[in-house]
Amino acid sequence: MGLKDNSFIRRFVDAKSKKSGSSAPGIIIAGFAACGGVLFGFDTGTILGIMAMDYVLERFPSNKESFTSSELSLIVSILSVGTFFGALSAPLFADSIGRRWTVLISTFFVFNLGIILQTAATSIPLLCVGRLIGGLGVGMISSVVPLYQAETLPEWIRGAVVSAYQLAITIGLLLAACVNQGTHQRNDSGSYRIPIAIQFLWGLILGIGFILLPETPRFWICKGKDDKAKASLSRLRKLPPDHPEIIEEYEDIKAAYVFEAQFGKNLFAQVFSRKGKQLKRLFTAVTLQAFQQLSGINFIFYFGTQFFKDSGIENPFTVQLATNIVNVGSTVPGLFFMEIIGRRKLLITGAAFMSVFQLIIASVGVASDTDASKKILVAFTCLSIASFAMSWGEAWVVSSEIFTTRTRAKSVSLATASNWLWNWAIAYATPYLVDKEHANLGSKIFFVWGGFNLVNVLFSFLFIYETKGLTLEQVDELYENVSHAWLSSKFVPSQHAFRPSSPSASIHSDSKADAISVEERSV
Template sequence: MSAIIGTTQYLCYFNQGPNGLPFNDDAQCSGPTSIVQGGITASMPGGSWVGSLASGLLSDKFGRKVSIQVGAVIWLAGSTISCAAINIPMLIVGRFINGLCVGICSSQVPVYVSELSPPRRRGLVVGTQQWAITWGVLIMFYISYGCSFLEGTKAFRIPWGFQMVPALVMCVGLFFMPESPRWLARHDRWEECHQILSAIHGHGDLDNSFVQMELQQLNEVCALERDQADVSYLDLFRPNVIWRTHIGMFVQIWSQLTGINVIMYYITFVFGMAGLTGNANLVASSISYVINVVMTVPALLYVDRIGRRRLLILGSVSLTFWWLLCAGLMGKYGSPAPPGGVNSIAEESWTITGKPAKVVIACSYLVVASFAPTWGPVSWIYPPELMPLGLRGKAAAMSTSSNWIFNFALSYFTPVAFVNIKWKTYLMFGIFGIGMTAHVFFCFPETKGKTLEEIEKVFANGTSSPWKMAMGGFRSIDSDKEESVQGIKSEQDPPLHVENSNKEGGATGTVEAV
């Protein structure tokens, strides 16, 4: 949206300003009002909130892979409606349907990827998913920018139509991918689970020691859950789980309150207030997406070494500084915009010029540079690691729904905030940064280097304070893996193998030593 909402073609086609309703071709069209533009932008995260809540039920019943494919099909439908939109309500409906897909996929893709990943590389692999998202954002921005030179509605219909292509590729490509071995284990499909684990961890060797260790851990976890009734969202708030639920939800809430989507969605508005117009604004805005791609790479390299907790604190401290600096500059050197607004912002807002404006632009880039290697990938890596197997799908849905409901709120109210509280919008995000730093320090434990089953044991057995754990409370998987494997090798029983047995009421599988 950020490359489109400032173009003449978009502003005139969806015009609500003084030049007439609804679709005036006058080059001076002011486009939708701030509150309507907020609604257009927020319609997608609004749908994402609904989709993320539904994804837990879908994923637990039909599997991680199938739920992602369902999301891709929904995306095709929403994109078709958006591409064909002839008025604002139709555009909002199309984007809301798109959001259903985003909610499903943003909840279940991290779960799917984390459950397929080797423990020592889980941060890298799940972080690479976030890096892929930054590439998607960058590519779509430049496609939209290139289409802005086309005449008429082609300027926005082509990019809105083109976004169907990757959804189609994903839907078809997933037919050739395995299902999550942990989902298969929970549904007693042990033979398939064993095959997939051996492909991931043992190069196809079914008797690989680490594969046997993973099977044993999975069997222990599933044995504890086998006699329980189907879990519901209410189980996320049981006394022994609610602490983890709160952490998973807040890592997503805080990731939105970093203010990153003020930059991602409305950077043309921000740069418009700083005096940039037309193509200069779009080109300058595109740099933020390049920074987003480049600065995600350090997280991929170091998230499994530095850990989740340190990156979150580093990110929140730096984000707080940049937002407060912007607020100070805007408050001291800025002034109310003239009647009619400035550049791509249709209503009265705020404006700043000269060297302070250049610093505000630089700080906007630094916000992205601080978010991309920290909260960007870690907020997706962290939540699936926290929860027990039986609750993981619903927990991911709950945490992601927290992301999208706050995304919705910020998308909707940011244009209104620019008009009403003006420069204090920046101050608001600086204050959020202080809050998130304290919350992470006191409440967020470190999870790097552990298998998902080992993390479950840490929470089940109780731990010391998160800041004490960060100084040595968690042992690395490098030492644990060797110890666990040696333990398996030294047992008197021969290697584990998978047996399937049919019992009354359905087929169940067990992992037994024989």
């Protein structure tokens, strides 16, 4: 009995569509692709722990005692500058040399070069150059890996794998906390070089994995190499190239590509079209990724060690390790909640809980400085992390499934870039907000995060459509027929909505005319 036949799995995913072949290739792809999330998570969790180490504080800061707000801001945020431009540039490489080669180049050359420079650094300038270059690699990986997954995995497991990307991020954060806990007391360069150099291993694992994996069949079809597309499908499904299911899937992909090609050139202008509610979808994804950052989660993982230290907690490294364990443990049920509760309800509920917990953290931090209040800070920080991990941590799923096939790659790239842009803004501004010589907000910073999460509740109510249980084509039908997000839960999809014989097929012709109109105006 294969994984797709497991009774527990079948409660949450629809594995009825494919019965032949093996699920193993999809699981292998998921495992290797998840390393992309580990890269992001490990770096996020490592850098602030490194900057709180005694050995580093005695050598890197200009005053040889502590980092100034400007130094702290520069070192932490420079990575996000690289990731922002890496995410924006990813479609240019992925559509020309392929998804697989883009991942290989971004890991073996770009990311690993950044790690080498960071490991060799003995001062801030070289450390920042290394983080900038490493960020370019992480940004490309974060945009292309989900695309590779979507184009290679069987439909029945695709949603769970995309959600698992967030789980990989949390595992990276936990591993970073463990490594920092093991090296922060060393009185030599190994205290910071070991955590940085370990990232080289994650890059090698991801790169070697993609050497062994095939290019996506959709890329080969786009390049007109149909035999290679069939060979790719054969490897991915562990079926002969002439197997009926391979031929059927190939014909489906080919037909979809031929239909999309009728629209003319794939121009970026179409991403910003109002037709088919594309602009609304783009606004939803870009804003969703922005609010994921503004939820305050990365303040905890970027600056948590320093925050707990400034709050008088004796062993901030241990507390940071505990918060990462909570993050990983809470992400696992979130994978299932997306399919059980649904995207819309989960995001609304998660934002509400985060807001309450963070406002409590801010209030307690302002009102008291006792041992009991410090325990409350830690407890409600963990509750806030758990709320995020089970809800907003899965925002990547929503961003990847609400676009049409034609606009998906570029739209997801813009949404990912939005995530990294706000990641940079938070990393750059937060040191000034909490530093005693500047805004000196301290625990009052959680009033800001709690306020943003109240806005998140409203945003989710107004813009997040319920897409649970819908195919990507049914999501298109949902946006075409339902005007308001709060009515989406009542939507009932029609069968074969986009086939010529269906009453809904007129959507196709309208979309084609709109696309051609956009192209003509762009010439």
